[in-house]
Amino acid sequence: MSRDRLSRHRLTLVAALGAGLLAVGALTGCATGVSSSPEAAPSTATSSPDPGASASPAELGAAWLDAGRAIAVVTRGSSTCVPVVSGEPSASADTLTVTLEESARTDCTRDMAPRATLVGVPAGVDPTRPLEVTVQGAAEGRTTLAALTTAPSDAGQFAPSAGWVDARTIALVTYGSSGCPPTVESVTTTGTEIAVQFAAPPADQVCTMDLAPRVTLADVGEGAPAGAASVVLSGDGVDATDPIPVLGSR
Known part of the structure; x- marks a missing residue:
């Protein structure tokens, strides 16, 4: 199966699972506990969106994820x-254009605050070549993802993945309820291994019973x-608990 068909199959399966479960209107306490996308997360905020919330070009970041089949746009x-992806990202030569x-x-x-949007990479994009990411719409700017030294191996469907955004920040993808994003409680580093501990969710947390990819940013710090x-x-x-390679460089 081609990389494009595999990626689309994965996204189609996730969408089908989410649509089927949401169709029955089921809301329940989070059983999986796996983090979810910030987009669907419950909020205690009462104010309307800040009109100055869009990123400036200097604040734009990106990270390779999911064996090079996706990136996080920060x-x-x-x-x-x-922000959410509008339409299909387009790739031309070594440039990826994303509309948010x-x-x-x-x-x-x-x-x-920094926040990450998961973007599927079209077929034909080679992660072992530098990729210029141009963002337009709700945020505007461009950034360049350095080439991966080798093509990453596929860890399997619904496997978590990680990638460097910058010198101290990693983007993490996990799968679970889109209504219950994880919150990073602590990050520790021992040698080349980074341990990220997610906080226990509130006992009264209500989660959607879907299965979706969620992006979480973790600050590794100076270490x-x-x-x-x-x-x-x-x-x-x-x-x-099995080590997950952090893709990319910083």
Whole structure:
């Protein structure tokens, strides 16, 4: 099966699972505990979106994820109203163009924080070549993803993945309820291994019963490994104690 068909099959399966479960209107306490996308996360905010929440070009970042089949586009703005992809990203030569649109939510916090949008990479994009990412729409700017030294291996369907955004930040993808994103409680580094502990969710947390990819950003701090690194995840029902390679460079 081609990389494009495999990627589309994965996204189609996720969408079908989410649509089927949401169709029965089921809301329940989070059983999986795996983190979810910030876009669907419950919010305690009462204010409307901050009109100045769009990222400037200098604040745009990106990271390779899912064996090079996806990237995280990192912008700054309301942490509870993450921009979403509009239409299909397009690739020409070594340039990827992504259009973002504002979240449909209206209960956005008026903070200014880094937040990540997961973007599928079209077939034909070679992660072992540098990739210029041009973002337009709700955020505008461009950034360049350095080439991966080798083509990453596929860890399997619904496997977590990780990639470097910058010198101290990693993007993490996990699968689970799109209504219950994980919250990073602590990050520790031992040698080349990064351990990310997710916080226990509130006892009264209500989660959608779908299965979707969610992107979480973790600040590794000044102790980030200088060379190749891996990450293990724990807490909030996540059990990924086998080291996950952190893709990319910083």
